[in-house]
Amino acid sequence: MRHRLYLSSPLETGALVTLDAERSHYIIRVLRLKADSEILCFDGAGTEFNARIREADAKTCVLELGGQSRVESPPDEPIHLAQGVLKGGAMDRAIQKATELGATDLWPILADRSNAKANGLREARKIRHWQRIIESAAEQSRRLFLPKLHEPVTLAGFFSGSRVEQKLFLDTGQKVLPAVIPRQPTALLIGPEGGWSSTERELALAGGALGFSLGEFVLRAETTPLAALAALRQAWRWQ
Numbered sequence: 001m002r003h004r005l006y007l008s009s010p011l012e013t014g015a016l017v018t019l020d021a022e023r024s025h026y027i028i029r030v031l032r033l034k035a036d037s038e039i040l041c042f043d044g045a046g047t048e049f050n051a052r053i054r055e056a057d058a059k060t061c062v063l064e065l066g067g068q069s070r071v072e073s074p075p076d077e078p079i080h081l082a083q084g085v086l087k088g089g090a091m092d093r094a095i096q097k098a099t100e101l102g103a104t105d106l107w108p109i110l111a112d113r114s115n116a117k118a119n120g121l122r123e124a125r126k127i128r129h130w131q132r133i134i135e136s137a138a139e140q141s142r143r144l145f146l147p148k149l150h151e152p153v154t155l156a157g158f159f160s161g162s163r164v165e166q167k168l169f170l171d172t173g174q175k176v177l178p179a180v181i182p183r184q185p186t187a188l189l190i191g192p193e194g195g196w197s198s199t200e201r202e203l204a205l206a207g208g209a210l211g212f213s214l215g216e217f218v219l220r221a222e223t224t225p226l227a228a229l230a231a232l233r234q235a236w237r238w239q
Contacts, residue, residue: 003031004040004142005051005063006135011043016054017063024061027053041065044138044146046072072144078104078185079232082158083225084111084192090222095130099137099147101229106134107162108152113194127151155189155200159207162187169209170228171196177212177228181235188228193221 005027007017019027027033035056041063042048050066081103083094095106108130131149138146153161164187168177172195189209196204205211214227 002038002040003027003033004042004048004139006044006139006146007041008044011041011047011049011065013049013065013067015065017041017051017065019061019063021059025058027061028056028058039063040069042070042138042144044135044144046074046144048144070144074145075102075104077183077236078164079229080105080107080162080164080185080187081225081229082107082109082155082162082187082189084109084190084196084221085114085152086192086221087115090193090220092130092133094222094225095133095149096137097226098229099134099143100141101226102143102233103147103229104145105148105150106130107150107158109158109189109192110152110154111192111194112197112200114192115194155203158189159203165208167204167207167209168228168232169196169201169204169211170214170224171201171211172213174211174213176215177231179235181232183236186232188225188232190224190228191221 009017033039033053035053037053039051040048041051047068048070050069051063052066053061054064055062079102081098085091085108086094098106127149134147134149164185166182166184167187167189169189189204214224219227
């Protein structure tokens, strides 16, 4: 299987793309690819290109784009994951696996019981870190579209900013998520390590969200989005 690389620039057949030092090092030193090696490049918006390494330099590697290898249209039924911000690597893993499992929009939620501190969450450094995780997961999973990473917001901010009608609110003590879920734009709302507060429960239900659980087992906060996304994708036959 050829290696895949996400490129943010508009791509077209015949273009020469010079990679930055980080990407060049990864291609030449880590993957140990050489001049004339073939890889795949995608733009994160539905198009993938064949590409050839024209200049194998670990500081400024140059790629030559060939013809399109795959083209897809945006998903008809977007999947929004509204995830209560988790601490440290747990949030990184949740974002990574959500990308692999087909989420189209990622909403970090500043929940009442999030262990992570709110200070600095909006800093460009943290957003860039999460964005790079998304890009890497999309490269690995063969996705052609990158999920949209939204700015961290409160649950109230999510309800005011999201236009998704089918909102599934995952919480303890609710009936189990059904095996048949209508195929339409859907949001999964999942709390942080400490769970949702009573205020957030009231807000969600007042906002038209439907309460469900994933059964009697107590899952880690970073496991819940994986299980919920997999259940939703299975209900939609992984299409």
